[in-house]
Amino acid sequence: DTAVSQTPKYLVTQMGNDKSIKCEQNLGHDTMYWYKQDSKKFLKIMFSYNNKELIINETVPNRFSPKSPDKAHLNLHINSLELGDSAVYFCASSRASGRRFFGPGTRLTVL
Amino acid sequence: DQQVKQNSPSLSVQEGRISILNCDYTNSMFDYFLWYKKYPAEGPTFLISISSIKDKNEDGRFTVFLNKSAKHLSLHIVPSQPGDSAVYFCAALKTASGGGADGLTFGKGTHLIIQP
Numbered sequence A: 001d002t003a004v005s006q007t008p009k010y011l012v013t014q015m016g017n018d019k020s021i022k023c024e025q026n027l028g029h030d031t032m033y034w035y036k037q038d039s040k041k042f043l044k045i046m047f048s049y050n051n052k053e054l055i056i057n058e059t060v061p062n063r064f065s066p067k068s069p070d071k072a073h074l075n076l077h078i079n080s081l082e083l084g085d086s087a088v089y090f091c092a093s094s095r096a097s098g099r100r101f102f103g104p105g106t107r108l109t110v111l
Numbered sequence B: 001d002q003q004v005k006q007n008s009p010s011l012s013v014q015e016g017r018i019s020i021l022n023c024d025y026t027n028s029m030f031d032y033f034l035w036y037k038k039y040p041a042e043g044p045t046f047l048i049s050i051s052s053i054k055d056k057n058e059d060g061r062f063t064v065f066l067n068k069s070a071k072h073l074s075l076h077i078v079p080s081q082p083g084d085s086a087v088y089f090c091a092a093l094k095t096a097s098g099g100g101a102d103g104l105t106f107g108k109g110t111h112l113i114i115q116p
Helices: none
Strands: A004-007 A010-013 A019-025 A031-037 A043-050 A054-056 A064-067 A075-078 A087-094 A106-110 B010-014 B019-025 B032-038 B045-051 B056-059 B062-067 B072-077 B086-093 B104-106 B110-115
Touching: A004 A087, A010 A019, A019 A031, A019 A087, A019 A106, A043 A064, A043 B104, B010 B019, B019 B032, B019 B086, B019 B110, B032 B062, B045 B056, B045 B062, B045 B072, B072 B086
Parallel strands: A010 A106, B010 B110
Antiparallel strands: A004 A019, A019 A075, A031 A043, A031 A087, A043 A054, A064 A075, A087 A106, B019 B072, B032 B045, B032 B086, B056 B062, B062 B072, B086 B104, B086 B110
16 A cells, blocks of 8 residues: 555646646654655755644745645645746654654646 | 755765765754755655754664754665666754744755665
8 A cells, every 4th residue: 555645747838827646645654744846856845734834935936825625635836837846755754853754746847 | 045955966986885875954043953855746755864962863764863963964865776766855843943934954865866
């Protein structure tokens, strides 16, 4: 069974579109995250969320918004996509602030 | 401002020899360090970690050494095997902050290539 899953694995879309990436974890963790790996290969935190608190990295544009329908899911919505949004996005989860378990990543390409 | 630095983008090691991956950090508030391994088209997977109260942690072929005064840690893999070929990320955590959006800071990664 996959611990942290993301869909889709690949996403190709035009500039200006709105898209979502879904993430689910079956580990019973209480905290979920979104990371972005850009062209320079840095893995940077975008959001962390538990059922009480959303913490946003201040560098993330407000076109990006996480939505958590329940404890096992944290979806990423992106409005008005820009070329610079092209990257690999990783979802992760953890128990409290412990070690992260990562999903397989979603490669987003904005044309 | 890179708080966690992996200065070697790639490292090539012969199978059976020791692989040593290095990581430096600048923030003295970091008190927990992790190594993640990443294969292409997959997410990073946890490999080994070390708390700042220790200077060494060993798990099978993998050993992590921490030199707090130098703000330096290293991952030793011995003996290196072909399946070890991957990108290795060093990461650091400020546990006192409770994690949060910037609780885990990653280095840029080192691509380890094990040659037969």
